[in-house]
Amino acid sequence: MTSPKNVKARKMETATRSWTAKPILSSDFTEAPPLQEVYVGVLKQRKDTSTAIKSISTILPGFAHLKRCSNGKLLLAPLHSDELSREKGHDISLGENQLKTQLKERGFDLSLLEEKFQMTKVPAKAPRTKIQASEASKIWPVNFHPDQTVESLIDGSIFNDDCLYAIERIMSLVIKVARLEAVGDERCTGATAIVDPEDGRILAVAAAKIDRHPMWHAAMLAVDLIARLHGGGAWKLNDEECKETKEQTDAIEEDKFGDESTDPNVTTEDQILKRLRRIKRRYEEETPLCYPKSLASLKFPVQTSLETQVVRKGRRNNGAKIENSRQKECEDNAKKCGPYLCTVLMEPCPLCAMALLHSRVARIFYGTANQSVGVLGSKTILHSVPGLNHRYRVWSGILERECRQIVEEIDARRSRS
């Protein structure tokens, strides 16, 4: 149900913005839930409903996501039980008589039901979203408690207008960067900005430069710039500014030496604090780090916090707690891209997407799809692949038209040269 106020707000949104942030969710959230075949028993008398439910749920537990009884029909058992198939080693369906014997043996009063069982299809898995739940309940009533975070992703309410404008401003910068400097290929091109969502500070900006190094995709460069901000970095970027870099590196070496003069495997609280202070100072003095250096002359957008918070009942998140966990995270992530946001022109290739995953970025915003090797929506949804140890959230469609246009422009530039 949408209140009139919401509708109005949404109308305003479409009127003032040419794009929408589309969440890239795993198929678990977007596809219609699969169905499974089940046996249902028809109750002779409605008054027996609660007895029948109680009895069947102890004898054959399951169907937690469904109402056990609907419209005088009692869910009994799936036709194809996983358990049965596992025992016998192949897919076997449960026979009606077999089921009746089972029920009788375990003490279910079969006289409550009509003689003949029916077969029907019901949702096989619990719905994850309101939309899925309403689809599923057309088939069979479901037990469903909406997850506020998921719902806010789907209806877009996770971002308020300020937040969306901030994202748009960062993407505009990324577009400018790409137009100025990006050299990629048909599989991955563009530019990247990494932002601290807390204060909206742009920490690093990079354009793809695969003409200089085959691994210098925009996101790979941005990750190394962040590493540099944290006192590390693997590539000698911006060597044209030799002197300045040298001085910085020297300072870093000194710092490192100081840290490692004691046992390098033990980091004391004091050292961690020192390191955090150093990083903080760098944030204030040196950001945004740019590659190539010429980008520093661009006009950077004003900082706006990009923190979003899902309203939770009971106010479980108080400020102090967040502060603590942030500091903790900060320590854990000193080598990574912490809780940062990453804005990229084009959907990342597997190299970039996995680099951002290893770096633990929290959110990725991209402009336009990468049909050839994009793995955050086009070819696969990397952040929904089971087994990976970090999941970022991903949105596409940020200034989509403008981004697509600039990708074409870069392509044309490449074929000219």
Added chain:
Amino acid sequence: MDTSAWMDVALQKAEESLKAGEVPVGCLFIYNNQVIATGNNTVNETCNATRHAEINCIDQVLKFYVIVTVEPCIMCMSALLQLQIRSIVYGCANDRFGGCISVLEVPKFYDSKIMIQGNIKGEKAMRLLQDFYKGVNPNAPESKVKKGRNTKGTSSTHTENK
């Protein structure tokens, strides 16, 4: 070896070119003081005007085989495929991040003809990993459970230190 000694080797390659009736240019790729590729001009031999000494060296280094103890992750697999390497031999599978087959089959995105062979001395590689994770990894984040319980205590120590 210093630059001028390397240059002597390159000149020898150039002389080979001359003897073969090619433009006499020789080239070496050196990495860590070792020759990783040698080439000379083969334009006439191949009837291809692009076969300069350098290009021949590049083709040599690109013909490398990768031997790695653990299946490369999705990122590394993507990087290796972009470099168009020919073959990967790995020890044990990488259930967490594997980009050959275990978590995501990256080669299919690049329509590549790369040869991949796994499970070569995989047990040994796996044992090493197990040893590592058993021991103290100084960079590993604290376990989530511990983190939750200790958050308050740790942060209060921080304030004291300030």
